[in-house]
Amino acid sequence: MILAGDIGGTKTLLALADGGSIVCERRYASGDWGEFPTLVRAFLDEAGVRQIASACFGVAGPVETNRAKVTYLPWVVDGAALAQAFGIGRVTVVNDFAAAAQGVAALRPEQLATLQEGRPQPDAPRLLVGAGTGLGVAALLPEGSGWHTVSGEGGHIGFSPADDAQLAVWRHLARPGCRVTAENVISGPGLAAIHASLLKVSPGSTAIEDPAAIVAAAETNPLARQAVDLFVAAYGAFAGDLALLFMARGGVYLGGGIAPKLLKRLRQGGFVQAFGARGAHAGLMADFPIRVVTEERLGLLGALAIAAAHTN
Numbered sequence: 001m002i003l004a005g006d007i008g009g010t011k012t013l014l015a016l017a018d019g020g021s022i023v024c025e026r027r028y029a030s031g032d033w034g035e036f037p038t039l040v041r042a043f044l045d046e047a048g049v050r051q052i053a054s055a056c057f058g059v060a061g062p063v064e065t066n067r068a069k070v071t072y073l074p075w076v077v078d079g080a081a082l083a084q085a086f087g088i089g090r091v092t093v094v095n096d097f098a099a100a101a102q103g104v105a106a107l108r109p110e111q112l113a114t115l116q117e118g119r120p121q122p123d124a125p126r127l128l129v130g131a132g133t134g135l136g137v138a139a140l141l142p143e144g145s146g147w148h149t150v151s152g153e154g155g156h157i158g159f160s161p162a163d164d165a166q167l168a169v170w171r172h173l174a175r176p177g178c179r180v181t182a183e184n185v186i187s188g189p190g191l192a193a194i195h196a197s198l199l200k201v202s203p204g205s206t207a208i209e210d211p212a213a214i215v216a217a218a219e220t221n222p223l224a225r226q227a228v229d230l231f232v233a234a235y236g237a238f239a240g241d242l243a244l245l246f247m248a249r250g251g252v253y254l255g256g257g258i259a260p261k262l263l264k265r266l267r268q269g270g271f272v273q274a275f276g277a278r279g280a281h282a283g284l285m286a287d288f289p290i291r292v293v294t295e296e297r298l299g300l301l302g303a304l305a306i307a308a309a310h311t312n
Contacts, residue, residue, distance in 0.1 A: 002307040003044075003055035003088065006096060006299035007036065009072030009133040010188075010257070013300045014043045016052075020308070024049070025300075036075045037085060044086065054090045055082070056307035058099025058299045060134055062153055066093050072133055090310050096299050097136035098151035100255050101128045103302030104140060104293075105147060111295040112253075113263055116272050118289035120251055127248035129154075129239050130256025130293075131190075135183035139246045154242065155183035162237055162274065165198075165230055172197035186235050188258065191215075195227040215261055228265050236274030243288050244281060251289040255299075259292045266292060 001023075006013040008030060015025040024047040033039040044050070059068040059077050066079035079091040104126060126140040126147075135155030140147040159180045161167040166185075173180045173193055184190055188211040195214050199205055205223045208214050217224035235254075243252050252275075259266065276285035295301070 001049060001052050002304065002311060003040075003052045004300055004303035004307050005040075005055075005057040006099065006297070006303060007057055007070060007075070007077060008060040008096060009070060012039065013297060014040070015300055015304060016047055016049055017304055017308070022304075023047075030070075030073055030075075034074075036070075036077050037082065040082065040086065050087070052086065052088045054092070054307045054310040055088050056092045056094065056099065056303040056310070057082075058094055058096040058303045060096045060136070063093055063095050063098075066091070068093050068095070092306060092310060094149075094303070094306065095136075095138070095151040097128055097130065097138035097255070098149045099302040099306060100130065100136070100299040101126075101138040101140050101149045101151065101302065102147075102305050103295075103298040103300075104128060104253055106301060106305065107293065107295060107298070111293065113260075113267075113292040113294055114290070115254075115266055115292060116275075116286070116288065116290040118251070119249075119287045120289045121249040124249035125246045126250040126253065127239075127242055127246050128253045128255050128293075129242060130254065131186050131188070131235060131258045132256035133188055135187050135190075135238075136256065137242060139242075139248065140250070141246075142250075155186070156181045158182070159185050159234070160237070162233065162277070166234060168201070169194050169197045169230070172200070182234075182238050186231065186238055188212075191227060191231050191258075194230050195224065198223055198227055198230075211258075212261075215258075218265065228262065229270055232262065232265055232270045233274040236271035237277065239271075239290070240275040240278060240285060243275070243285070244278065249288060251291060253291050253293055255293045257296070260294045260296075263292055263294075
């Protein structure tokens, strides 16, 4: 029996699997729980499971010595402490996008939506970028017959405005002594910040603070539509930068919770246009495949794969 989790600031997915098949899976609102071990205990009690061979938890936050602090929660996920507390043979803590990256290879065609076909090279690096509560980044590099994951906190690199509207967002977010990061703009809170920035120059418009409400309003509300389009363009530019960094000719994958909800807007061309605006290297960009991951459980499936590998 193996245990896996995809732990984010908004939601946590936990699953138990036996012999490659999931036998119990639950979704939790992360903010409803004061600490992670209490949630694990509740899940295992419900499942009636006591003996676990290995576990892997993908955590939205930096990982060091098998331990992570969740970026937008007071939770600490400590592999050694969890192994001792629950009698688990081995517990591995990884960045949530490192886990999600391991799930990319297992995706089926129906779990992907294509924004750009490109000219995929099967043995070239792949890139996973995902906006949700935060902004995650991971790369998959070919290694022998498999893939080596390179993860980090790429969402915290500086945000580079591409036009006057994006510069206005940067100014709206700028604070003395602080940098405006890509995650400040390309995330759920970032979409709300974009809308607030546009509201300053659109007197009489209705304020919308909830990112999901902004997405829903984009079909009929001009300011919400403008905010979403700016978000999409910033997302495309960021993904294009990283695609060049890794030369991800194996494919650029958009994970996270936002891209599937914005699929219609992403397909209207703003993302691909910003992705390809590379000056001297613009001719390269049409060769990169770009796909949206529509499988919400990508991180969980990747964590299960890591946990299963560690039972061997």
